[in-house]
Amino acid sequence: KAGVTQTPRYLIKTRGQQVTLSCSPISGHRSVSWYQQTPGQGLQFLFEYFSETQRNKGNFPGRFSGRQFSNSRSEMNVSTLELGDSALYLCASSFPKNQNPDTQYFGPGTRLTVL
């Protein structure tokens, strides 16, 4: 089974621009979560989507948004980029089960650099 894929792998933008990152989950997985990783703050949860609905959200400003499509693929968007948005953005997918917590599997990440 193919793993979680993220595109693009690397991206360079300038302040004020916006960016869209894409995540394709493992086949059959319906939940997609996004994380931001920076040297100063570590790994931080952005949001989670399940069946095209956001069901969890972290403490990030409204400039960070996301969506999920009917095929479970997800995109996240960051508008009005700031230097501090430079980070590794990670996507994780899982197949929620009723009784046991579902295990999240991470993609390789998108490295965003804001100049």
Add this chain to the structure above:
Amino acid sequence: DAKTTQPTSMDCAEGRAANLPCNHSTISGNEYVYWYRQIHSQGPQYIIHGLKNNETNEMASLIITEDRKSSTLILPHATLRDTAVYYCIVRVENTGKLIFGQGTTLQVKP
């Protein structure tokens, strides 16, 4: 979600067992203990998880104390490729939100 405490760094000799401790003294009854590792800016890799019983898979063993306030991840025969940051996470079932701490940087030395 319960907060976890891990040592910042540990060393281990190649071929020896690596025992990584984690404290989660405020864990609730429905919270699972998860371990992930991250090798130099790659995506975190799932290792193992458990609720109250000890668990073992092809990668590692997880020992959870009876009061569930702490756990230990055991890599039975560490190799150089096990050098990574190891994260201990407690997580409420059926939520996609993982709260990562700073983790333990494990350095496996020849």
